[in-house]
Amino acid sequence: MIKVLSAGALATVQDLGRTGGLHLGVGTSGAMDPLALAAGNILLRNEENAAAVEIPVFPFKVRFERTTVFAVTGADCAARIGETPVLPCWAHRAEAGQLLSLSHPQQTTWRATRAYLCIDDGIDVPAVLGSRSTQLRGSFGGHEGRPLRDGDELPTGRSSGRAVPGFGLMPPGLLLPLEADGVPAVRVLPAAEYDCFTNSSQDALWSTAWKITAQSDRYGYRLAGRELNPLRPLELRSHGIVPGVIQVPHGGQPIIQMRDAQPSGGYPKIGTVIEADLWRLGQAPIGSNIRFIRCSWDEALSASADIRRWLANARRLVELHCGEGGGR
Structure with a gap:
């Protein structure tokens, strides 16, 4: 479990989105940067659709209630565990009781505004219509269908023991500039x-x-x-x-x-x-x-292939580092 100590504004629980409901009037929701969310889950060897916290406004602070492995992806927001800097797009170990704080995004060559806090085995809120994403317009999904508030407690999944700290990925914004x-x-x-x-x-x-x-x-x-x-x-x-x-x-x-x-x-x-x-x-x-x-349509398909290739390479690198039987 993690406890939100300072929620900023409009932080929500999101996964890759709610598909198959547009014809029923149900929007997709999901991460605004699905590649950042997928990257964090790949780093932690989660399912790529595992739910995370999307953070668009800073500062943001949480306390880990149990020892876990986590990654902060998306914006480089000078994350710290206590006073120790945390690398972006990197798997880190947090001990029970430690505080994670995120500050305003850094002005780097990759300009990004949203960070994603991914946790070993994901944020374990109930799935609604096949997704854990928060749908703000309909007030459902995520954590009570609303943005997070100070004092909220978010359950996390039961650790699989597969996440290995001490390894990271080059952010896609740096590898895939446009x-x-x-x-x-x-x-x-x-x-x-x-x-x-x-x-x-x-x-x-x-x-x-x-x-x-x-x-x-x-x-x-x-x-x-x-x-x-x-x-x-x-x-x-x-x-x-x-x-x-x-x-x-x-x-x-x-x-x-x-x-x-x-x-x-x-x-x-x-x-x-x-x-x-x-x-x-x-x-x-x-x-x-x-x-x-x-x-063109063909160029759009080629761009999608580039994304799939980046994800496949990220999975391969993580598995090479961790090994098929990797653990803590």
Whole structure:
């Protein structure tokens, strides 16, 4: 068990998400950076879908109520056990009663804003509709369907004894960089209504930087930049959407649907961030700029293959270090 001593704001329990329910009106939820969560679970030799704590606001502090092995992935937030620095994306041993504190993310070559606290055998909250992820809009899943508060106690799974401290991985943000003209970028497929926008709006989508505004959260990222205008007024019936869809409301400033987005909407869709780049978007700081890179379906599939290759290599490295029968 771990006890939350300082929750910051909007820290939640998340796994890789709730799939198969969009047609029933149930959103996906899950980690905003699923690659960071998977990396932490690989390090600890957990199931890759084991639940962890997603931390978007700092400082954050917990106390370990039993001896365990843990990893902090995602943002480099100057983690410490007591006064001892903790390396990011590294498996560490914590003794019962020790405190883990996370500070504001460091300004490094890999700019990230969300950290993930992964624990040996995961956070053991009940699965709801096949997932332990917190769905804030519906107030279910995770820990009582809400953000964590000071004093919350989170049960952890029964240790398998497979997690081995003293080993780490190179963060994917450093190994898989993507920029356009020096600005962090994500790849985008043109969407259903792309051809309904003016040529100048289409050009603006690809050629300009877009600011992630303060009105952004797990539901959606509201962007600021050049106005995107349709050739003629568009009135659409609500229809199914997924995380990554870029909608353009009447004001002409796009919104990217994120992990807690509703499963339907009626604004025209100009593009969709490919699934392989959603983790990049999930780590983009509020107030920063991003660029969109147009890609093809084949390029999107190739990007997904790159992610699978990175995960496979991470598993292989951990097993080489720990050995098939590795333990503490």
